[in-house]
Amino acid sequence: MELHLILSVAFLAIFLFLISGAVYRLYLCPISSFPGPRLAALTFWYEFYYDVIQGGRYTWEIEKMHKKYGPIIRINPYELHIDDPEFYDEIYVGLTRRTVKWEWSAKMFGTTLAAVGTAGHELHRLRRSALNPFFSKRSITRLESVLQENIDKLTARLREFKDTEKPVNLVDAFTSLSADSIGSFAFGSSYGFLEMPDFNPRWHKFMMELSRSTHLMKQFGWLYTILTILPQRLVSLLHPLTRELFALQASIANQIRSIQSAAHQSTQKGQVDSSPSEREHRTLIDHLGTTHLLPPNEITVTRLTDEGLTLIGAGTVTTAWTLSVTVYHLLSNPAKLCRLRCELAALTKSLNPPNVTRTQKATWRALEQLPYLTAVISEGLRLSYGISHRLARISPDTPLYYHHHKIDPGVPVSMTQMLIHKNGSIFPEPYSFSPERWLSDSPEDLARMKHFLVPFSRGTRQCVGINLAYAELFLTLGALFGANGINLELSGTSMKDVDCVHDYFNPAPRSGSKGIRVLVRS
Numbered sequence: 001m002e003l004h005l006i007l008s009v010a011f012l013a014i015f016l017f018l019i020s021g022a023v024y025r026l027y028l029c030p031i032s033s034f035p036g037p038r039l040a041a042l043t044f045w046y047e048f049y050y051d052v053i054q055g056g057r058y059t060w061e062i063e064k065m066h067k068k069y070g071p072i073i074r075i076n077p078y079e080l081h082i083d084d085p086e087f088y089d090e091i092y093v094g095l096t097r098r099t100v101k102w103e104w105s106a107k108m109f110g111t112t113l114a115a116v117g118t119a120g121h122e123l124h125r126l127r128r129s130a131l132n133p134f135f136s137k138r139s140i141t142r143l144e145s146v147l148q149e150n151i152d153k154l155t156a157r158l159r160e161f162k163d164t165e166k167p168v169n170l171v172d173a174f175t176s177l178s179a180d181s182i183g184s185f186a187f188g189s190s191y192g193f194l195e196m197p198d199f200n201p202r203w204h205k206f207m208m209e210l211s212r213s214t215h216l217m218k219q220f221g222w223l224y225t226i227l228t229i230l231p232q233r234l235v236s237l238l239h240p241l242t243r244e245l246f247a248l249q250a251s252i253a254n255q256i257r258s259i260q261s262a263a264h265q266s267t268q269k270g271q272v273d274s275s276p277s278e279r280e281h282r283t284l285i286d287h288l289g290t291t292h293l294l295p296p297n298e299i300t301v302t303r304l305t306d307e308g309l310t311l312i313g314a315g316t317v318t319t320a321w322t323l324s325v326t327v328y329h330l331l332s333n334p335a336k337l338c339r340l341r342c343e344l345a346a347l348t349k350s351l352n353p354p355n356v357t358r359t360q361k362a363t364w365r366a367l368e369q370l371p372y373l374t375a376v377i378s379e380g381l382r383l384s385y386g387i388s389h390r391l392a393r394i395s396p397d398t399p400l401y402y403h404h405h406k407i408d409p410g411v412p413v414s415m416t417q418m419l420i421h422k423n424g425s426i427f428p429e430p431y432s433f434s435p436e437r438w439l440s441d442s443p444e445d446l447a448r449m450k451h452f453l454v455p456f457s458r459g460t461r462q463c464v465g466i467n468l469a470y471a472e473l474f475l476t477l478g479a480l481f482g483a484n485g486i487n488l489e490l491s492g493t494s495m496k497d498v499d500c501v502h503d504y505f506n507p508a509p510r511s512g513s514k515g516i517r518v519l520v521r522s
Contacts, residue, residue, distance in 0.1 A: 025077045030408045036065060036074035044219060047076050051215040055511070056503040059388060059416060072402050078104070079392055079412040085420045085452050087402055091393050091413055092459035099460060100124075102392040102412040108218035108505070113303045114310035115464070121396070124461070127307075130293040131464050134186075134284050140467045143185055144364055147471055150181045151479050153194045158486050161520040167491045168199075169515035170327055174320035174476075175204040181472060182315040182465075186284035187252065187308065206245070207317045212504040214389075245309075252285065252308040256301050259286050284311070311465070317506045318386060319469045322455075323476055324516045326380030328498050329433035330481070331490045331518065336376070336435060341481050343372045348483040362482065367474040375438035377473050378453060382421045383433060386455030386463070388503040390414040393461075417454045418500070418507070426452050487521040 025041055026032060032041070040046040050058035058075075065073050066083040075081045079102070082091070093099055101119040109117040115127040133139065140147075154177045161168050176193035184190045193200040217224055227235060232246050288294070288304055330337045344362075347370060351360045367373060392414040400407040407413060422430045426448060427437065440446045456463035463469070480486050493516050500507035 029077070030411055031074050031078070031080055034072060034074040034080055034405070035069035040065075040076055041074055042077065044076055048215075048219050051503070052219065056212065056215060056388075056508065059390070059418065059503040062390070062416070063419060072405055075414075078102075079414060080407065081390060081414050081416070082402060083415070083419055084402070085423055085426060088415055088420065088452070088454065089458070090400060090402075091415055092391070092454075092457055092461070094459055097395060098397055100394045100396055101461070102394055105218055105392045105412070105414075107221040107224075108214040109310065110214075110217050110224040111306045111310070113306040115307065116310050116314060121460075126294070127298065128460070128464065130288055130298075131284075131307075134287045135464050135467055137467045140471050141364065144471065144475070146184045147181050147475055148361065150177055150184060150190065150194065151475055153180070154476070155479050155486060157194055157199070158488075158520055163520070163522055165519060167517035167519060169201065169517050171320060171324045171515040172199040172201045172204050174323040175207065175316055176200055177323075177476065178316045178320045178472065179203060179312065182312055182468070185468065186311060186315075187255065188283040188285070191248075204317070204320070207313060208504060208506065208508060210245075210313060211317065211506045212502075212508075214505045248312070249305060249309060253301050253305045255283075256285055256304050256308075259283075260299075260301075284308070314463070315465045315468065319472050321507060322380050322384040322386075322469070322473060325384040325498055326376060326473075326477065327480070327488070327518075328490070328493065328516050329380070329383070330376065331488055333433060336433070337481065340372055340376055340477075341485075343370050344478060344482040344485075359484070362478050364471045364474050367478045368470070371439060372435060373474065373477065375435035377470075377477065378438045378450075379433055379435045380473070381455040382427065382453055384455070385418040385421055385500065385507050386457070387505055388416075388418050388500055388507040389505040390416040391457060391461075417457065418503075420452050420454060423452070488518040489521055491517045491519045493517050 022042055026038065037046065047058050050061050062073070062075055062081055063083075065075065066081075071084045072080060072082050098121040100121050101117075101124070103112075103119045106112065106117050106119045111117050112119065115124060115131060118124040118127055154173060158168065158173070173194075176196070176199040180190040180192070180194050193203055236246065285304060285308060288299065288307065330340065347362050347366060351362060351366070392412040394410060394412050395407075396409055399409055400413065421427065424430050437449065438446070440449075456466045456469070480488070492514065497509050497513045497516055499509060501510050502508035
């Protein structure tokens, strides 16, 4: 009888807790007056269904909600979403006010030790200030030869497929290029993916699986803690692809220990470390491990390893997908491709007069002066979106105002850059690949389009790798379609392999897609 009474009291307490929670969420919480589905206001399981069960489909459900409820809606118990490009700068601001990430969404990356997963404003600013100098345009330009070396490997590998009638998956090829480039640039050594058969398709698959798991990590943040506690051998047996992650993690950790040990020995011997300008190739780990911008507790092996791993993930799939989408559209539009080839050929001719025997390659600086190539890249970035997921931000100190709506401090507010890039009022015929739109004769239209091209987001948390991405895009497209480029032909690929239909934080095409495949011709 006593056990029966205890169980009854426990069930009653749980019932009352659930009822009171439901009443609070529906009628009393700070965002209870905002429109949206009642079920979404009640529970995170609504979002869970679309993103975990349906496979990254909540973004499209949110788009439907806006059509029904208006430009500002409630999409879960605590978060508002806005579909109005004019409000973008109010959410993603610079240093004009403190902005923090919502911890519930920040944990989707699996760690709060890297800058990208840091919720707090001050700590993020500290960690980001250490990264900024290494990813500045000046720093990327200084190490441009490192990128060019990997691009040369890519074009050489592609030529091996010439007239073999064997399709090449450009998604895998560009993922290998991005991974090897950021490995060489930031960590001092390439991973050798460009030399592997078929460009190591396992790596892209693994990166996308990690990307897809972000939805589960957001809902159940404790899963990452369990994975870090379990023996690595056991985790590898349960999920074989994680062997590559563990190997990469160990490699970065060992490199950090080596760099810190060398720096410590130099200090003991009274030697002064040379400045970056005096060193041939100062790696990111070298930079972070010895920078004076971070306190000792911020340069531990564990934290720097997480920073390195996060940067590899962020700098691999996004740029590779942009290159894949851009090349697909160029190959699907022969007239646009011809115009690009002519522009690149003219640049090559200007760099190599008839009496010069040695061929000079176009630099990033020279390529970014080309109007049509720049337009092609802008259109490729617009249609590849950067990321497909919304980015939640919190104004902790001051309220936000959207027309007559007051948004209290501490309320997470998000927007989705994919919806902005598809906005027909900014980009007419938004689903068409039209580089010509970026050559508009209307200064007002051009300025408006440039302002709302936000594949790297904006504000203090803008993607730190924006300059590295642009350099890779310009140099790769210049190499593929320049005077000494590669002749590619689409094979068994359609818009179904390019259209984003799954939001795994990174854009993903339909399930079962074999990628963007091409044949290499003479």
